Amino acid sequence: MTGFDPPAHDVRAAVERALAEDVGPDGDLTSTLLPPADVTAAIVARAAGRLAGKACAMEVFRQVDPAVTVQWEAADGDSVSSGQELAVVTGPRASVLTAERTALNFLSHLSGIATEVARYAAAAAATGRARVRDTRKTTPGLRALEKAAVRAGGGDNHRAGLSEWVMLKDNHLAVITIAEGVASARQHWPGRAVYVECDRIDQVDEALAAGADALLLDNMAPEEVRACVERAGGHGCLLEVSGGITLDTVSEYAATGVDFISVGRLTNSAPALDIALDVVNVPNNPEEE
Numbered sequence: 001m002t003g004f005d006p007p008a009h010d011v012r013a014a015v016e017r018a019l020a021e022d023v024g025p026d027g028d029l030t031s032t033l034l035p036p037a038d039v040t041a042a043i044v045a046r047a048a049g050r051l052a053g054k055a056c057a058m059e060v061f062r063q064v065d066p067a068v069t070v071q072w073e074a075a076d077g078d079s080v081s082s083g084q085e086l087a088v089v090t091g092p093r094a095s096v097l098t099a100e101r102t103a104l105n106f107l108s109h110l111s112g113i114a115t116e117v118a119r120y121a122a123a124a125a126a127t128g129r130a131r132v133r134d135t136r137k138t139t140p141g142l143r144a145l146e147k148a149a150v151r152a153g154g155g156d157n158h159r160a161g162l163s164e165w166v167m168l169k170d171n172h173l174a175v176i177t178i179a180e181g182v183a184s185a186r187q188h189w190p191g192r193a194v195y196v197e198c199d200r201i202d203q204v205d206e207a208l209a210a211g212a213d214a215l216l217l218d219n220m221a222p223e224e225v226r227a228c229v230e231r232a233g234g235h236g237c238l239l240e241v242s243g244g245i246t247l248d249t250v251s252e253y254a255a256t257g258v259d260f261i262s263v264g265r266l267t268n269s270a271p272a273l274d275i276a277l278d279v280v281n282v283p284n285n286p287e288e289e
Helices: 008-023 054-064 093-125 143-152 178-188 201-210 222-232 250-254
Strands: 038-045 069-072 085-092 131-133 166-168 194-198 214-218 238-242 260-262 275-281
Touching (some): 038 093, 054 093, 085 093, 166 178, 201 214, 201 222, 222 250
Parallel strands (some): 194 214, 214 238
Antiparallel strands (some): 069 085
């Protein structure tokens, strides 16, 4: 999937759940105590990073109150600096304050993912052509949003779910051989890509002989990965490396010649980017005079 926006139905559903959790059946008790007035607020980055999650933040304000408007000054995928104004929010004070935390939660979480991906992608690009990928280690119910954030950070997406392609992993290969698994996949799911997870070089030879489309080299040292790259030369097989790869080691793995590097922490451990909402102007309201 390309583009930085997740599917609209995923955004709507995630925001509905988040607002039901935060606002609850009785609404924002505190904001209802305030005199009615329109306000202007700024969404501001408190740290440098990469922006993601605009669609979610916009949907939060829309679901809380369509009268709230948001004017963005940065786009998903943009690098942002500490103190940079990302958007201007205008609308009824109670609505803006009710939506504030949920909108910021989406922005901070998804921008944190994009920021972490950007770091890994830059380190990998410094020594090789490998693209950085996410994994299925995502927050339940937020996968489409988090994978969009990965794209905003300059990364690629691994499979979105179990039905996208066939991947024979260690627990599958405890039951069938690599050759049997690839042959069965071709028979049952013709036209679908077939990946084989390999944690030993002899498995690489088996998977290549069986005609796998891609190999996932799992928990191998860089020198082992290089040997696998040499063995796979001329087979037209994609090579992806995964398992315990950190920001300190990603460039070494990129230099081996693999096509992809998948990292689970991009989605399951990325620290949130600090983003805040500051009310900057409260226009005069005749009811308050």
